[in-house]
Amino acid sequence: MGIQRTAFAARREALGFTQETFARQLKVELSTVGRWERGTLTPQPWRRPRIAKLLQVSLSELDVLLNPAGTELVTRRSSATRREVIADAALITGGIPVDHVPGAGTEEPLRHRMDHTRVSAQVADLHRKYQAARYADVAQRLPSVSEAADALVANGPARRRREALGLQCSVAILTAKLATKRGDGETGLAAAELARVAAEKAEDTFGLAAAAYQRTCALLRTSGMKDSEQIKDAEEIAVSAATALRGQDPQNVTWRGALTLISSIIAARRVDDVEASERLDHADELAQWLGVDGNIGWTAFGPSNVLIHRTSVAVTLHDPRRALATAEQLDITALPTGLNGRQAQFHLDSAWAHTQLAEDPEAVIHLLETERVAPELVRTNPNARSLIADLLARERRLQVPALRGLALRAGVAV
Structure with missing residues (x-):
């Protein structure tokens, strides 16, 4: 019986990969990723540098993720040296220099790496529970996870400060989501601002996008239907953040799409059907380019999410027949x-x-x-x-x- 690699799976999910998209990046079968995570199969040594790169961890950290129970898994690796394994992988992954492979040349204490890995897995688990609508569980565990992330920023190794700030940002995003969901827009806005500060310190483009999205949501929660100034501020934040993202990679496309969707809701709040429809169409183009109902940055952005927002826009415009006609196009059971x-x-x-x-x-x-x-x-x-x-x-x-x-x-x- 294999050892369940829950931290490995949590890390994959935190970076927005489904098992399917992760398998596609590695050019392996979908079932192979499932077996890795169930512990019934272990990745071959020559695959591990590529896996580590996708998960944004060092090779030593990957060993921790693959060997959570402290078994002899690491010692059962082939007799090839670490540098040989990395060199082999460089050929397979497009000639990545050894010095640029995550973990190459580092002697950082394993204790610190395990701390970051553990907190990262906890943050991912809370995001997953939030998306599963287990809000009470999230609220109960959030303070201790937040404290752990803050401790990593304050006391962790300097070379991993950006990673710790990223975790701090992610926790603040989660806090903003929970507060806004519960109707507390003011707390949501304050938490989103903390996320923005952490993302700026980390120079994290997508953390800034996430913070902008949550500031927008919080402003909409604190504004009334006719509060034009609040709605205007929310719209400016969402549109500006989307415009600032120019890359053509999945993360840039995902965050542009998510921010465009929330701006379509704002246009509907202004009773601007034309603008709302144009933004929905643009989001749909981005989703079709992405091609899957992904979950990068815990956005759940994809073609199905665009249809969900089309329905919500119709509701905001008080058009029940259009809402139902749109809903009929969606197979809600097909969501991840x-x-x-x-x-x-x-x-x-x-x-x-x-x-x-x-x-x-x-x-x-x-x-x-x-x-x-x-x-x-x-x-x-x-x-x-x-x-x-x-x-x-x-x-x-x-x-x-x-x-x-x-x-x-x-x-x-x-």
């Missing part, structure tokens, strides 16, 4: 596993549209699906509770027998 929050948003938008059209049974079905994939969201989300209350006010028990139980579980009825 674990994106419960995105699935829940799709079902909430669909429930709203059916409610507007007095199609109460269909609305309740979507609310029950929301509860199934994200039970915490139904109990805490003001939009979900408002929908349940509206349906309850015109309840017809013979047509919607499940509504009363749903309202009780959500705390809307007593």
